[in-house]
Amino acid sequence: MATSNLSHRISRPFPAACVNFRPPSSAVNLRHLATPKPRKLALKKWAIQLSLAEQSPPKATVFDIQQLVGFLYSDLPHLFDDQGIDKTAYDERVVFRDPITKHDNLSGYLFNIALLKTLFRPQFELHWVKPTGPYEITTRWTMVMKFVLLPWKPELVFTGTSVMGVNPENGKFCSHVDFWDSIEKNDYFSFQGLWDVIKQLRIYKTPELESPKYQILKRTTNYEVRQYDPFIIVETNGDKLSGSTGFNDVAGYIFGKNSTMEKIPMTTPVFTQAMDDLSKVSIQIVLPLDKETESLPNPNQETVRLRKVEGGIAAVIKFSGKPTEDIVREKEKTLRSNVIKDGLKPQVGCLLARYNDPGRTWSFIMRNEVLIWLDDFSLD
Numbered sequence: 001m002a003t004s005n006l007s008h009r010i011s012r013p014f015p016a017a018c019v020n021f022r023p024p025s026s027a028v029n030l031r032h033l034a035t036p037k038p039r040k041l042a043l044k045k046w047a048i049q050l051s052l053a054e055q056s057p058p059k060a061t062v063f064d065i066q067q068l069v070g071f072l073y074s075d076l077p078h079l080f081d082d083q084g085i086d087k088t089a090y091d092e093r094v095v096f097r098d099p100i101t102k103h104d105n106l107s108g109y110l111f112n113i114a115l116l117k118t119l120f121r122p123q124f125e126l127h128w129v130k131p132t133g134p135y136e137i138t139t140r141w142t143m144v145m146k147f148v149l150l151p152w153k154p155e156l157v158f159t160g161t162s163v164m165g166v167n168p169e170n171g172k173f174c175s176h177v178d179f180w181d182s183i184e185k186n187d188y189f190s191f192q193g194l195w196d197v198i199k200q201l202r203i204y205k206t207p208e209l210e211s212p213k214y215q216i217l218k219r220t221t222n223y224e225v226r227q228y229d230p231f232i233i234v235e236t237n238g239d240k241l242s243g244s245t246g247f248n249d250v251a252g253y254i255f256g257k258n259s260t261m262e263k264i265p266m267t268t269p270v271f272t273q274a275m276d277d278l279s280k281v282s283i284q285i286v287l288p289l290d291k292e293t294e295s296l297p298n299p300n301q302e303t304v305r306l307r308k309v310e311g312g313i314a315a316v317i318k319f320s321g322k323p324t325e326d327i328v329r330e331k332e333k334t335l336r337s338n339v340i341k342d343g344l345k346p347q348v349g350c351l352l353a354r355y356n357d358p359g360r361t362w363s364f365i366m367r368n369e370v371l372i373w374l375d376d377f378s379l380d
Contacts, residue, residue, distance in 0.1 A: 063171035065131045072129045072139060072164070079113065080122045091167050091174040098178035099186050099193025109176070120145035120156065125215065127379050135166040140379055142216050147201065156200040158182065159219045182219050204320060204367040206355045209268040212286055217313075217379055222338045224318070225377055228311040231286055232293055233271065236304045238283035241272050241350075242325040244358040246283040249304050254285060258297035264288065269353035269369070276348055313374045315339045315346065323368045328352050331370040345375040 075085050087110060096103045096112060103109050116122055127140040138161055145156045158180055165175035183192040213229040234253045239245040247270065254264040264287060271284040287296065293308055317335045321327070332350045339346050353369040 063166070065134075065137070065166070068166065068171075068173075069129045069131055069137060072137060073126070076126050076129075076139065076141075077124065079124045080117045085113070089172060091170065091172040094173060095175045095177075097176075097188050099180060099183060099188060099190035100197065102188045116145070119149060120147055127217070132163070135168050137164045137166065138162065139164065142218075144216065150201065152203050154201045154203070156197065157216055157219045157224065159216065182221050184221075202320070203365045204355075205365040206367045207268055209266055210286075210288055211268050211355075212311075213289065214314075217377065220338075220342070222317065223335055224316045225374070226314050226316055228309075228314055230308060230311040231289065232291055232296070232306065232308050233284040233286055234299065234304060234306055235273075235282045235284040236301070238272055238281040240281060240325055241274050241328045241352050242323050243272070243281070244283070246303075247358055249301060250283060250285045253299050253301075253304055254287070257300050259300065260297040262297050264291070264296075269355045270358060272352040272354075274349050274351075313377045314371045315344065315374055316369050316371050318367065318369050320366060320368065321364055322366075323352060323354060328368075328370060332372070335370055335372055339372065339374065344377060347373040347375060349373075 071086075071089065075089065079085055087106065090106055090109065092106050093104065094106050094109050096109045101112060103112055123144045125142040125144075127142065129137060129139045132138040140159075140161050142157070142159045145158075146153045147156060159182070160178055160180040163175075163177045163179070164173050165177075166172070167174035179186045180193065180196070182196050183190060185192045212231040214226040216224055216226055218225040234250045236246040236249045254266060256263045267286045267288060269286070271286065272281060273284060274281050287306075293306055296306055299305065315335060315338075317331055319327075319331060335350075336346050349372075351371040353371060355367040355369075
C-alpha cells in the first residue's frame, strides 16, 4: 500500500499521544454557527484557546522512537507463541480496537490475544515496522488462522496495518488500532468485518497433501497476493484450462512410469497453465519440495518433461464448485481487471489450481484457484 493511501486510511479514532484527548466535534460545530458579534467573538476565541491548551499533551518522557521500532521487530513475532509479548511495554490503559473487537485496558488486550491463540492457532508474520508520527508507530502484518472448533477447520486470512500510539508520559504503548485490507469500513463495529469473517468459514474439501510453499502478503476484498517459493513440476500438453487431457501421463510419471520406476508421493494442486491468449495449455503436477531436478528420474514419454518454476509474486482468486471453462475464464478476467485497477502489472496467461483430482465429484466444496503472476509488488 502506498504511504499516501495509508495516511488517508488512518483517520485515527485515538490520538497519537493517547492523552488529554477531546473529540473535535465542538470545534467542527463552530463552523456552522452564525457570525458572532465582536464582543462574543473575543470570548469565543478565548474559549477555543483554552480548549486547545487543555488538549496539549503534558511534558513528554524522553524516549527513542527508533528504539521502540526495533523492540516491535523483536517482540511482535512472539504475539501468539509460548513466550508471548512483553506486557511491560504496554500502558495499563492501553486501548485495542479492530473492526469487530475492542478493549480498553491491558487485561482485555492480553485476553484478546489469549482467546485468538486458543480458538484459531494463529500464524503471525510481521512485514515491517515504521514510525509514522512523533508518538505513533505503524506495522504491517499477515495473520493466518484455523478455526479449530469447526470439524473442517477453516482457514481465515487477514492482512493489514496496526497503528500503535505511544504515551508520551511513560513511553509505553497506549493504543493499538487494526485496519484490515479486505474491508473498507474498519470502524468498530463493522458489519463488513463480521461478514468477512463469516464468509471465510465456508467448507473446502482439500486433501492433506504437500503443496508449494507461499507467504500471503496481502488479502484484499477480491484476491490474495502471494510470494511463492521455487518448486518443480512434471508437465505435458493439455487441451483447455478446465480439461484433464494429459493428467494420466503426468500422474503416471509419479506412479513409477519413469526411467528408474521410482514412485513419487502425490502432491497438490494440479496446475493447468495457459499462455498468451489462453489457447496453449499445459497440465502440471507439483513434485515434493525435497526433490531436486538433477536427482529426479527421467520421464519415459517424450511429451512429458520436468521443469523448475522459479516462484515469484502471484495474484490469486479462490473459488469452489466445478471449474468449467467459462467459469475459469471469467475468474481470470475478473482477477486481471482487479489487479490492474489496483495499479499492479499482471503477466500474460494464468494458472488454474485444482486441489483435488480433476476427476473427483463433490465439486461444490472442492477448492480451486486462478493465479496470475505479477511483474512487481510492494508492501509500502
